[in-house]
Amino acid sequence: MTDQTVPSPPLSGPPVSRWWGCFPELRRDTLGFLVHCQAYGDVVKLPMGLVVNLLLRQRDAAMYVLNHPTDVKHVLVTNQDKYRKAPVPPVESRIFGQGVLHTEGETHHRQRRLLLPFFHGNHVTAYTDLITCKTYDLIGHWQDGTTVDIEREMAYLTLSVIWRLLFGRDTGPEANTIREAIAVGQSLIKLQYDSLLASFTPLWVPTTLRRRFNNSFRAMEAMIHRSIHERRMATHQHDDVLALLLATRDTEGRPLKDEEIRDELMTFLLAGHETTANALTWTWFLLSQFRSIRERLTHELHEVLGDRLPTIADVPRLRYAKMVWEESLRLYPPAWSLHTRVAQAEDQLPSGARLPSGAWVFISPWNLHRNPRWFPDPNRFDPERFSEEATRNRLPFTYIPFGAGGRRCLGESFAELEGLLILATVASRFRLHLVEGQTIQPEPVMTLRPNVSVKMIVQRIDSQEPHPVVA
Numbered sequence: 001m002t003d004q005t006v007p008s009p010p011l012s013g014p015p016v017s018r019w020w021g022c023f024p025e026l027r028r029d030t031l032g033f034l035v036h037c038q039a040y041g042d043v044v045k046l047p048m049g050l051v052v053n054l055l056l057r058q059r060d061a062a063m064y065v066l067n068h069p070t071d072v073k074h075v076l077v078t079n080q081d082k083y084r085k086a087p088v089p090p091v092e093s094r095i096f097g098q099g100v101l102h103t104e105g106e107t108h109h110r111q112r113r114l115l116l117p118f119f120h121g122n123h124v125t126a127y128t129d130l131i132t133c134k135t136y137d138l139i140g141h142w143q144d145g146t147t148v149d150i151e152r153e154m155a156y157l158t159l160s161v162i163w164r165l166l167f168g169r170d171t172g173p174e175a176n177t178i179r180e181a182i183a184v185g186q187s188l189i190k191l192q193y194d195s196l197l198a199s200f201t202p203l204w205v206p207t208t209l210r211r212r213f214n215n216s217f218r219a220m221e222a223m224i225h226r227s228i229h230e231r232r233m234a235t236h237q238h239d240d241v242l243a244l245l246l247a248t249r250d251t252e253g254r255p256l257k258d259e260e261i262r263d264e265l266m267t268f269l270l271a272g273h274e275t276t277a278n279a280l281t282w283t284w285f286l287l288s289q290f291r292s293i294r295e296r297l298t299h300e301l302h303e304v305l306g307d308r309l310p311t312i313a314d315v316p317r318l319r320y321a322k323m324v325w326e327e328s329l330r331l332y333p334p335a336w337s338l339h340t341r342v343a344q345a346e347d348q349l350p351s352g353a354r355l356p357s358g359a360w361v362f363i364s365p366w367n368l369h370r371n372p373r374w375f376p377d378p379n380r381f382d383p384e385r386f387s388e389e390a391t392r393n394r395l396p397f398t399y400i401p402f403g404a405g406g407r408r409c410l411g412e413s414f415a416e417l418e419g420l421l422i423l424a425t426v427a428s429r430f431r432l433h434l435v436e437g438q439t440i441q442p443e444p445v446m447t448l449r450p451n452v453s454v455k456m457i458v459q460r461i462d463s464q465e466p467h468p469v470v471a
C-alpha cells in the first residue's frame, strides 16, 4: 500500500562504485559487508551501478537491505503478493527448472498444496527410525581416534535420507554422481557471484567448468528420469514423493509430465540435503570450540537416552540439544540470504522507507541473526538464547533460518527433526574435535558452507567414562 502524503526518509548506504555499484564490496567480503550495512539504518540502499542500469535498462537500479523485522514481515508475509522472486541466473534455472522453489502465483500455490502434507505431521515423524538408523550405520564405520571430513560425512548421510523419501530406496553409486554435480554446480554459482560477466553469460558458452557441470548434471538428470521410468513400470504401491507426483492430476485430470516431476524431485533432492548437512557441520564445529556446551549436551543425552537411539517420544525432552541446534542455525544459517524479492509496485515499508517499483529487496538471515539490536553480543555461541523464556521475549522475524510467509521452507519440520535426531545420535556416542591448524570460515554460495573441508577427530564416548555432571 502506498500513501503519497507520508514523507519517506531519505535512504542511506555505504559509498559504492559509480560504475559497478555495490558489487565489488559484496564480492570482497559479502558477509562482512552485510553486517557493515547495519550501521546505515533499517533500510539500506545499495546502488547496483551504471553497468547494471544499462543491462537491466533501469534507472537507479538498487538493492535494498532490510535490517528491521517489521519490514521483513511486511515483505515476506503481510504484503507478500506485491513481491516476486528475482529472475534466477542460468545455472540455477537449469538446476531447478519449474520446481516449487522458483515458480510464482497460482502454479506455486498448487505445488505447495500438493507437497506440504508430505513434509508435515505424522508423515515426517514416520521417518524417525530411518534417520537414526542411517546415522547409526554411518558412525558404525567411525574408528575411535580417526579423522573424518565431517562436511562430507553429513552430506552423504542427509543425501541417503532424502533419497529414501523421494524414491523409496537406498542410494548406491548415485550418491557420488550427485555430490560431484553439486560440487561443480556450487563452483559455477560462486563464479557467477564473483563475476558480473559470468552471471550474464548463457550456459551454452563452453568453458571447462561449464562442460564439467553439463556432464555431471546430465548424469544426475538421467538417474532421475530412469527412476521415473522404472516406477511407471512398477506394479506395487509406494509411499514416497515420486509416487505422490505420479498420482497427481491437474484440474483437467491430466498427469504431470516427466519434466515437471523431474523439476520437483531435483528441487527436493538439492534443497533437502545440502542445507541440513551444512547446518550439522557448523553445529559440530561450534561444539568442538565450546567444551562446556558440549558437555552439557552430552549430559542431557545421557539422561534422556542412556544407550538407546532416540525415538520420536524423546524429542520433546531433548531441550538442550534443540537449543544448540537453533543457536547454530542462528550463527550459521545455511540459507544465509533469502532469494532476492522484486517489488511489483511502489511500496511503503512500516519503517517509513518507500521502495520504488522494481526495487530488489535483500533479506539475509545471516545479517538479521548477527544484529546486536536483536541478539546482544551476536557473534557469541550461546544456546541459552533459545531457552523458552528468551524465545518468548524475542521480537518475531528476527530469527528466520527457514524464511517466512508463503514461501517458508517446505521441509522445515523435516529438517528440524532430522537435524535433532542426527545430533542426538552422534553426540551421545562420539565427541568431535577439530583437527588443529585449520582456519574455517563461512563461504556464502548457494548455502553457507565452510570454505575448506572440515577435518575432525572422532572420539568414542566410553560407556565406562563418567558422564560430566552439570551444575
Ligand code: HEM
Pocket: 100, 101, 102, 112, 119, 267, 268, 271, 272, 273, 275, 276, 279, 333, 334, 335, 337, 338, 339, 340, 400, 401, 402, 403, 404, 406, 407, 408, 409, 410, 411, 412, 414, 415, 419
Ligand atoms: C536446515 C535445513 C534447511 C534450511 C535452513 C532451509 C531454509 C530454507 C529457506 C530460508 C527457504 C526460503 C527461501 C526464500 O524464501 O527465499 C527454504 C525454502 C525451501 N526449502 Fe528449505 N531449508 C532446509 C531444509 C529443507 C529440507 C530438508 C527440504 C526438503 C525436504 C527443504 C525444501 C525447501 C523447499 C522445497 C523450499 C521452497 C519453498 C517455496 O518456495 O515455496 N528445505 N528453505
